[in-house]
Amino acid sequence: MVDKQLAWQTARVLACTEVADGIRRIDLAPDHPVPAKPGTHVDVGVHLPDGRTDTRSYSVVGASKTGDRIAISIYRTPTSRGGSEFMHGVQPGDELKVTAPVQDFPLRIGAPAYVLVAGGVGITAIRGMASVLKRLGASYELHYVGTSVARMAYREELRAVHGDRLVEHITEEHGRMSVAELIVGLPAAAELYMCGPIRLMEEIRRTWERSDRDITALRYETFGNSGWFEAEPFEVVVPQYNVTVEVQPTESMLEALERAGVDMMFDCRRGECGLCEVRIVELDGQVDHRDVFYSERQKAPNSKMCGCVSRVIAGTGSRSADTGTAHAAADRHTGRCARVVVEVS
Ligand code: FES
Structure with missing residues (x-):
């Protein structure tokens, strides 16, 4: 098993604030503060309804200079596996187990132009980057995608700070953002940083890959929880461990296999x-x-999958790259569970 060797510490909850429909900001005072740069996240220990504890990662959306106060924002996922439910229940004065800020999504200083794309609560990872670029006088655009104004956290503040550098894409009002137009219109050497739902990032990545742009100029962070289809239970079989386990909609294949001792x-x-x-x-x-690890070409033959996020659905679903919607054939709801036999390393 490989795990991050992270130092855990206690953090006291200072404040909880609703910053948009279903999105809650939590300000924390960690016991051992360190400065948190844009793009960092903290791992937080959460208690699940079935009594287990687990870890969730949340981008640092704001921090004091010394890191003695850091803020995260949590979207209450309709299909929550328990983590966001727990985080929406904590109160000022509570104590949480957290890591120091972890940097997996660094902002490279010095690019000739930047495009930042945030989808929904993905703004939490992007907000700090936009502030830094503004402070540096860099050439940048901030594209903020949301289904409705009510669900766009920090919107008023971003409008005030970034003015016409902020481009809003509000689906309820204007329909879906045209990713093709966005990519075509970018300066040749622009770097694009994005954080948001997998579907949005997949579309941007596919469009980027089809263009002549440098793939290393595309940087992203994921939430890893939004697929093309509703999560449903499926069976996974691992012959080498003599294990058969049903993966519930509220857990990942990785979690189910760990539960079964794999x-x-x-x-x-x-x-x-x-x-x-x-x-x-x-x-x-x-x-x-x-996942955002494999390319479209690698995903197509369905010969491998990332167990931490990817799932299996019954029947023969199909999806549209043009509309971003998922369709499922009529035989999906016959009550028969999807099944996958896998080998693990
Ligand atoms: S653990 Fe990183 S892709 Fe699954």
């Missing part, structure tokens, strides 16, 4: 590093790839 490798648990890869030996259903 020694799994992992690192990010967000679909970014590929360490949790399993090889697919047999598949009855369709893989809902929710």
